[in-house]
Amino acid sequence: MGVRVGPPKKRDEGWFTSLYAAEYEHIVRYGLRRLADRDASAELAQEVFVVAWRRRAEVPERSLPWLYGVARRLLANQWRSRRNAPDPLPITDVDLERLAGSSGADTSVGVADIRTALANLNDLDQEILRLVGWEELTVSEAAKVLGCTGATAAVRLHRARRRLAEAMSDRPAQTRRSPVLVTIREDL
């Protein structure tokens, strides 16, 4: 593998436009996996790229894990700021069939089992499994998103997989968190 030499590429509008074009879809998918809503996911992606422009000097060459990290913090900040409100639903509790493009074939028993099992895990376990399993990051890239070392991420992944397997063997399992409705402006 060649070593990159010379100064970083100029972080101008052209660079940003290319970054946006290349990674927008990935960030929207990140949102879809956690929010199950197209508009919200698109808006999350916009926020991520607004941050990316403002912090353009910090964006590494391999930008996607960094962008996922921003998306994760944006979501976490929001949920933290709403700490008095009920937790949003985990993705697996969302009616995924409402998500256009979510294949009906995915609702097979195996997929449902995985989603149910995933929902039984804690947030960190879920996140590292999603980052590796769905965002297809390497463990060291997932570590960057989570803000931990590669070794820690590897241990977390190992444990998360073990707990996932346990959760799947326990089925039919109840999700630990019963579905709660998240209301924003007009609470019922």
Add this chain to the structure above:
Amino acid sequence: MFGAERTRTLLGPADPARNAVVGPPLVSARELIDRAGATETVAGRRRVRPTRRLVLAAGTLAVAVGAVAALQPFGGSAPEGEPVAAAGLVLVPVAYQFDADPPAAGPQLRMLADKIKDAAYDHQSGRYMYHHTKVWGDPLMTSADGRHHVAFASETKIWQAADGTGNQASSQLEPQYPDQESRDYWQRESAARPAATGTPAPSVIPLPPRELRPPSAVPSELRELLKVEYGAGAASKEVSTLYGRYVVPRATRAAVLRVLADVPGFRWRGQVTDRAGRHGVAVTFDDRQNDAQSLLIFDPKTGELLAHERLTLSPVRISSYKVILDTAWTDRVG
């Protein structure tokens, strides 16, 4: 890595976004740069709290699971078993994209004025101006101890010709509350009283003649019409009145935005979602002396006013809202 590959093999088929088609971005890279620039530096430091977008995210998640009321409060049907109207909504302030230290609104309002497009009604004609609005508050009914508030939302449809004649149909809707304590209090109160029976029928009243002068796009006249000399609070109210009474053409809409851009005190709140679930951009004015905030929400494409709200600042609580649900030219009176 072995663990990573196995994880992908196991979880891949359960990926909810696996087959999702992602459309092209709705916003250009240039617009995002502008958005970042507009909020990058306030008093020398970055102040961005992207709350609204993600509040929306959580809100749309709620919609995804069927909790309709949050983002589709008007016209949406309640989920089965959810007595939404009977219970009455507790109103929560609109979440702002820029919640703390919002930038001055002037540059953004001018930018918006420069780029707005035609609204649907810009291509319509008819004898009557039609407005469909929903309002709440102003006044609020308050308990004897002054702590608990309630008001009934109402919907109004007005057909009005240039000579002021036409019809107005109003219907009273459910009670809504500015906080949970108020709802609890008033529900206890109403439980102690005999329940009202029947649903009030919408009342249609003919409107008497009055002269309606179409609003001017001339800045000096518009400033006078909008009472800007009395400040941003008065101007907000007048903008709301203007859009609730007239079908405002594009040139005038742009002029309104430019006039507001020059009124001291408006702050830019960025993207918001109004109570009808529509995307908008918002400005606010804090009237600290009167412990009040005025909020105007505009359509980012057409510059139309979508909503006007008043809040108290301490505590932050809704005092009144008006949502303009539809505006049109028509020859038919309902």
